[in-house]
Structures are given as structure tokens and as C-alpha cells.
Amino acid sequence: MKLEQAAKQLEALGNPTRLNLYRILVRAGETGRPVGYLQETLGIAASTLSHHLHRLILTGLVTQERQATTLICRANYPVMNDLLGFLADECCADAACGPAVGEAAA
Numbered sequence: 001m002k003l004e005q006a007a008k009q010l011e012a013l014g015n016p017t018r019l020n021l022y023r024i025l026v027r028a029g030e031t032g033r034p035v036g037y038l039q040e041t042l043g044i045a046a047s048t049l050s051h052h053l054h055r056l057i058l059t060g061l062v063t064q065e066r067q068a069t070t071l072i073c074r075a076n077y078p079v080m081n082d083l084l085g086f087l088a089d090e091c092c093a094d095a096a097c098g099p100a101v102g103e104a105a106a
Helices: 003-013 016-031 035-042 046-058 077-088
Strands: 062-067 070-075
Touching: 003 016, 003 046, 003 077, 016 035, 016 046, 016 070, 035 046, 035 070, 046 062
Parallel strands: none
Antiparallel strands: 062 070
């Protein structure tokens, strides 16, 4: 993953409403949630929800699928896992993780 892409995804998640929305979708699993459910759960106007969803869709974190007259939103788990991997891949690359031996008891 490129740094710019990760930065855009993290920026999109940096808004409390979008982060809350994304967490709802992550908890929903592969079945996702209809837009109406999201609007009711978050208690926000349809235009506001549309704006926040659009930002998450542009970064690839969320997908939408129309099923008849219902718009279903889903967390894009492969993209989420790529972002998490990007954040953790170089964990402790320049130093040992955790306290040094003997320091744990101090």
C-alpha cells in the first residue's frame, strides 16, 4: 500500500461520524447494512449520510450494492486489512518490541 492511499483512508476515518459509520459496517459483516438502517442508527439526515458514505467509498473502505430498491453498504474487508497491515508491517523494525529483558520487573 502506498503512503498516500493510507493517508487518505485514515483521513476519511478521522471524522467521528464516518468512524462510527465504518464501525457499524465492520460489525455488520459481509451482509452489510441498508442505507435506511444506517441513517436511523446514526440519527443523521440522508444528505449528510450520503456525504460521509461517499468519502468512505472514494477511499475504497466501503462498497455499495443495489438490491431492488435498497442500497446495501458493506465494509471492504480486504482494503481494511491492507490498511491495518500497512500500519503494523514495520512494527518495531528499528527497535525490539516490548521492554528489554530484565526491565519488565522494574
